[in-house]
Amino acid sequence: MYTQEHIYLLSLTRVPDLGNILSRLLLEHFGSATAIFNARLKELAVVDGIGEYRAGQIKKFKDHHGSETELTAIADKKIQLLFITDEEYPKRLRNCADAPLLLFYRGRANLNHTRTISIIGTRHHTEYGRWATEQLIRDLLPYQVMIISGLAYGIDAIAHKTALQQQIPTIGVLAHGFQTIYPRLHRSLAQEMIEQGGLLTEFLYHELPDRHHFPQRNRIVAGMADATIIIETAIKGGSMITADLAFQYNRDVFALPGRINDFRSTGCLQLITDNKATAFINTTQFLETMGWLEIKKKKTTEKKLFYDLTTNEQIILSLLQEHDSMHIDEIYLKSRLSSSELAAAILNLELQNIIIPLPGKYYRVS
Numbered sequence: 001m002y003t004q005e006h007i008y009l010l011s012l013t014r015v016p017d018l019g020n021i022l023s024r025l026l027l028e029h030f031g032s033a034t035a036i037f038n039a040r041l042k043e044l045a046v047v048d049g050i051g052e053y054r055a056g057q058i059k060k061f062k063d064h065h066g067s068e069t070e071l072t073a074i075a076d077k078k079i080q081l082l083f084i085t086d087e088e089y090p091k092r093l094r095n096c097a098d099a100p101l102l103l104f105y106r107g108r109a110n111l112n113h114t115r116t117i118s119i120i121g122t123r124h125h126t127e128y129g130r131w132a133t134e135q136l137i138r139d140l141l142p143y144q145v146m147i148i149s150g151l152a153y154g155i156d157a158i159a160h161k162t163a164l165q166q167q168i169p170t171i172g173v174l175a176h177g178f179q180t181i182y183p184r185l186h187r188s189l190a191q192e193m194i195e196q197g198g199l200l201t202e203f204l205y206h207e208l209p210d211r212h213h214f215p216q217r218n219r220i221v222a223g224m225a226d227a228t229i230i231i232e233t234a235i236k237g238g239s240m241i242t243a244d245l246a247f248q249y250n251r252d253v254f255a256l257p258g259r260i261n262d263f264r265s266t267g268c269l270q271l272i273t274d275n276k277a278t279a280f281i282n283t284t285q286f287l288e289t290m291g292w293l294e295i296k297k298k299k300t301t302e303k304k305l306f307y308d309l310t311t312n313e314q315i316i317l318s319l320l321q322e323h324d325s326m327h328i329d330e331i332y333l334k335s336r337l338s339s340s341e342l343a344a345a346i347l348n349l350e351l352q353n354i355i356i357p358l359p360g361k362y363y364r365v366s
Contacts, residue, residue: 010070012101014063015057041059088111094330107171116148118242120156123153126262139283148224150174151174169196202220227246228254229253230256233266235267252278253277290359316335321365329361
């Protein structure tokens with residue numbers, strides 16, 4: 001059963017001209033969506049980035065009944081609603097400043113799977129692109145990864161289908177609500193994915209595909225993954241947008257090199273040239289770069305149990321000891337240290353070999 005706070009959180013996403021970043025600022029300032037809608041105009045207007053216009057938009061919004069109706073409808077259709085504060089919400093995505101306040105999900109896969117990879121590319125792929133995608137996913141089978149893509153024609157569909165064949169969990173991120181599956185040809189594929197992975201969207205149930213929705217969808221594809229691999233793409237297109245977003249999110253980006261006279265490889269070659277992506281040579285090289293290959297080390301006979309740490313260093317170590325790994329943004333938020341304090345403490349911990357950095361700006365205890 002959904003509470004009034006759930007209804008108001010959904011309503012917050014429906015306020016015109018507000019957006020996810022400002023909504024998160026408001027939630028941090030007021031503590032809840034209920035408090036936001038109960039706040040006075042002047043209280044809202046003084047929050048950074050809100051002003052009188054957006055404060056007025058919040059006060060004008062009255063359709064909380066519509067939000068309640070939406071929640072009831074999706075509950076009847078067994079669609080799970082994930083708010084950004086929920087444990088099941090993708091933690092990698094939560095670390096992105098523009099992460100959606102809520103997501104709609106159908107499926108069985110854990111959205112916080114240990115290792116996640118986005119595989120994307122052109123709709124008009126070559127046989128080389130098909131071979132590379134299928135071979136990559138087959139090679140990844142022993143490494144317990146989850147595959148994310150956008151359910152589009154071409155490389156996306158090949159990635160999803162190959163993952164299903166290999167019994168690897170795969171998530172399709174939609175650019176519309178659950179009433180529609182686009183493209184329609186992928187309806188049966190989508191149903192298979194619900195059984196062996198899942199479908200995810202930030203759009204309300206009745207929302208249809210729209211050209212503006214696809215860039216929004218792409219940030220989820222990039223933000224949910226440890227790494228994004230671009231198989232084939234031209235200079236312009238959705239894959240390039242996703243690659244840029246992954247780069248901005250400080251995630252690892254890989255691009256499959258191709259022939260310089262093939263327009264479907266020009267985007268990949270440009271990403272490599274601009275140092276936004278590492279050339280994808282083979283799966284072993286990829287796994288080594290990600291730190292996912294098991295490297296046997298000699299067991300040390302003695303482990304240091306006590307460290308002479310500053311207060312800031314102890315705060316960070318305590319956080320990391322509670323998790324397998326943490327992203328630098330999450331450490332920053334939970335430690336409540338300033339950027340300079342955080343950087344200095346992490347550097348000292350690294351120099352003492354107490355913590356080690358992982359790809360994508362994650363850290364764990366050594």
